[in-house]
Amino acid sequence: MKKAELVIVGGGPAGLSCAIEAARLGAKVLVIDENERPGGQLFKQIHKFFGSREHQAGVRGIDIGTKLLEETAILGIEVWLNSEVVGISKDKHIWVVKDGKTSLKVEADKIVLSTGAIENSLNFPGWTLPGVMGAGAAQTMINIHRVTPGDRVLMIGSGNVGVIVSYQLLQAGAEVAAIIEAAPRLGGYGVHTAKVRRAGVPFYISHTIKRALGTDRVEGAEIVALDAKWQPIPGSEFILDVDTICVATGLTPLAELAWTLGCCFQFVPSLGGFVPDHDQYMETTVPGIYVAGDIAGVEEASTAMEEGRLAGISAAAALGYLSGEERERRCGEVWDRLNSLRSGPYGEGRRKAKELILSTEGGIACDRAI
């Protein structure tokens, strides 16, 4: 059996930032990731990040990912790739399946779950046709595999994911026929919507998809307007000539491991649904189990990296690598940066939702922990 002081499940921006922070403080860290390459979604994010200099504003996600991997290598952090964490027991024994065939057990002192989130799907007639895909899938195709999913795309959802992926589809050479939004207002940052608007992409607010056309693949999309009560307006339907339909209707935290561990959860719709309850050190209600990044509430890579640092500092302190006083000082610095990212009209809601989680004791738990 393998032993590790700190095991981090998921090597995205949160997990790698956590690993780097903890390893710098002296902890022996093992990162386990199911993908063939660590970095999570960062290598798909070819746009420049917002924030301030300490948040690496102006740097593209892909370059932030490269930097994190370099630091991980310099610090000699052990990373297992193509390795899936299948289950974790209460005494922190981790069952890992490597390369889809080897079963391994790892014993950890502390565990950080930074498993990210999964895209929400949207059900409509024709939604199983080839050509209907998550916006994240389209982004993987264009930015990782360098293949456009189609020539003319309909994007469903005007949040930041929808508009950023639309922009990147344009950059990849595809046309974006429209971005539709069921709400009466656009969701994403104005600078993102403005970028695609001036590239000629029309937005349809208070519109949704009625069905995808086609028998073997997407050959069009029927769109319908919604009234003030979000009900389809008969007679308002029209057809868009598209061969690809991307769904960008939000994300849900990937928290199965936290459920099976018996962590308490809070239901916070603005953070993506059920979120493991955690304190300001990112520790869940199960001692020694931490969360960071989208699993702790869907936000963005910049906040995920800061939460990863919090979890890394906290876990290292719990392992004895840091005094309580020093933990407070370092976490305080990270919290200042987090609060500045969670400010303004877009961030305020997330800050309040996070505060609610920190101030609420307990929550819903699954009583079938293994």
Place this chain on the structure above:
Amino acid sequence: MTVPSDHPGVKLSGAPNREEVRNCPGYPGEEFAKKGPIVFIECVEEIPCNPCEASCPRGAIKVGKPITNLPVLDAEKCIGCTMCVAACPGLAIYVKDYTYSETEAAITFPYEYWPLPEKGQEVTLVDEMGEAVCQGKVLRVANPKQYNHTPLVTAAYPKEFFEQVKSMRRLNK
């Protein structure tokens, strides 16, 4: 389309309209807009972001704290050097020069598409809604390392369209 920016604005049509742009503190103001090369910052929403502030060699852009403050332009200090145009992660800044020539104005905007236009090429210039406004001639395409893959295109176009033009139509691959 020659009527400037008659649409309901950033949260409904995607792009800020004329009023939103003019009310934003990154707008140089009537007095300075046509005096010479100057920056227009179309940053109308309070998002946590401030690279424009540090990019300005003359200290003409102030964000301060909290970083969700809208960037405030000191039009007297700005010389339209374009450093902030490539630095803005939101691609929300451009430089215009009303005094480029007797009959033409010039615009420098960020352009992250392939292929890039070439110097001397005639391109279709568009407004913030992507609608064609007029033809323009590319004067310069700059893509040095420090722009971090955000090339800047400078084009000349008839003065009468000074305000409407924001970018160019993408070129076919």
